Amino acid sequence: MENFSNETIDTKQLPRFEEVQLTALHPKYSRVVVLNSSIFILLLIIGLASLLYFDSENISNRFAMILGIATVIISMGILFFSILGFKKKAYAFRNHDVIYRxxxxxxxxxxxxxxxxQHVALHEGFISRFFGLATVEIFTAGGSSSDVEIPGIAKEEAENIKQLLMGKIQKQL
Known part of the structure; x- marks a missing residue:
């Protein structure tokens, strides 16, 4: 029987994932983000315009103006945070793990x-496909949905990443 050992780990000596140089998403993905947000905003505006048009007798001009101003502010916020979110996303593939921020x-x-x-998949949305981009979806044990989705990767690179990960999975079997 093997001797049981439970030594204390010096956490200061552990490798720091924060020091890893992460790769930003493909620059074209910012266009995908803006287009997706714009489509959402357009649908929101169409919905509100329909409400104002079909129920105009019950809605005051003042309320309609406030609703219009709020829609513009919310739309600008959606675009701003979508672009900011794009800039914050990054990833890295190392020898033993993948990092996504x-x-x-x-x-x-x-x-x-x-x-x-457990499984790796590629997903291409309609707009992403137009720009030649894909999302790498990484599934781990015990989950029905992907645990990590890395969007905005050039399709050829995404296919290479999928092959790399599938090779890592095969080595474990």
Missing amino acids: SGIIATNTMVVPYNRV
């Missing part, structure tokens, strides 16, 4: 060891 107000950093990866 996102978040606007609070920064979220996910580190997924390859030995936890």
Whole structure:
């Protein structure tokens, strides 16, 4: 029987993921973000305009003006935070894990060891496909949805990443 050992780890000596040089998303992905946000805003405006048009007798001019101003402010906020969110997203693939950082107000950093990866998929949205971009979806054990989605990667590079991850999964079997 092996001797049990439970030594204390000096956490100051552990490698720091914060020091890893992360790769920013493809610059064309900012266009995808802006277009997606613009489509959402356009649908919002069409919905509000329909409401004002079909129920104009019950809505005062003052309320309609306030609603219009609020819509403009909300639309500008959506575009601003979408672009800011794009700039905060980055990723890195290392020998033993993948790192993905996102978040606007609070920064979220996910580190997924390859030995936890069960499945890898590529997703191309309509607008992303137009720009030649894809999303790498990484699934780990125990989840029905992807644990990490890295958008805004050139399709050829995304396919290479998928092959790399699939190779790492095969080595574990």
